[in-house]
Amino acid sequence: MKKAVFPGSFDPITKGHENIVRRAALIFDEIVVSIGSNSTKQSMFTLEQRTNWLREVFADVSNVTVDSYDGLTIDHCKSIGAQFLLRGVRNGGDFEYERTIAQMTKYMDPQLETVILFTDPEYAAINSTVVREILRNNGDVSHFIPTCIHISGPTR
Numbered sequence: 001m002k003k004a005v006f007p008g009s010f011d012p013i014t015k016g017h018e019n020i021v022r023r024a025a026l027i028f029d030e031i032v033v034s035i036g037s038n039s040t041k042q043s044m045f046t047l048e049q050r051t052n053w054l055r056e057v058f059a060d061v062s063n064v065t066v067d068s069y070d071g072l073t074i075d076h077c078k079s080i081g082a083q084f085l086l087r088g089v090r091n092g093g094d095f096e097y098e099r100t101i102a103q104m105t106k107y108m109d110p111q112l113e114t115v116i117l118f119t120d121p122e123y124a125a126i127n128s129t130v131v132r133e134i135l136r137n138n139g140d141v142s143h144f145i146p147t148c149i150h151i152s153g154p155t156r
């Protein structure tokens with residue numbers, strides 16, 4: 001069984017994340033969307049809120065589940081028996097960053113294979129950091145987030 005973890009902050013989930021997961025769900029038997037706590041980032045939305053949104057967005061995809069973890073992503077993958085690490089790439093900046101992470105991952109756990117999907121072009125400009133900035137300024141983010149969720153402002 002081919003099981004992949006899609007790790008990220010999802011603060012909040014965007015149409016770009018959704019696109020990667022829905023396409024990857026056709027490739028892997030199971031995908032676990034895993035919210036990681038990043039020591040360098042203070043999230044805008046609580047873990048509970050981000051989990052609820054992810055569960056709502058993927059409620060119709062039977063092979064996608066949602067969880068969260070502390071610590072290293074490779075340790076999380078090992079603990080749930082995932083052989084693949086899924087990531088998305090939008091542009092050259094993402095590519096360089098993802099290549100570094102994938103190559104360091106390979107040194108740390110040669111069994112864990114990183115699989116990268118390029119974002120579909122219509123979602124390439126969507127970025128959670130910019131979505132948060134729009135929200136802080138009371139702007140409308142409905143074009144950038146999955147249609148089933150509604151966010152009108154920061155929860156913390």
Ligand code: ADP
Pocket residue numbers: 007008009010011014015016017020038086087088089090094118119120123124125126127128
């Ligand atoms: P991180 O904090 O690890 O960057 P994110 O939640 O921002 O976590 O992103 C998780 C994954 O989704 C990363 O691989 C990132 O490159 C990818 N991603 C983010 N936005 C998009 C997008 N618009 N299209 C495709 N992939 C994306």
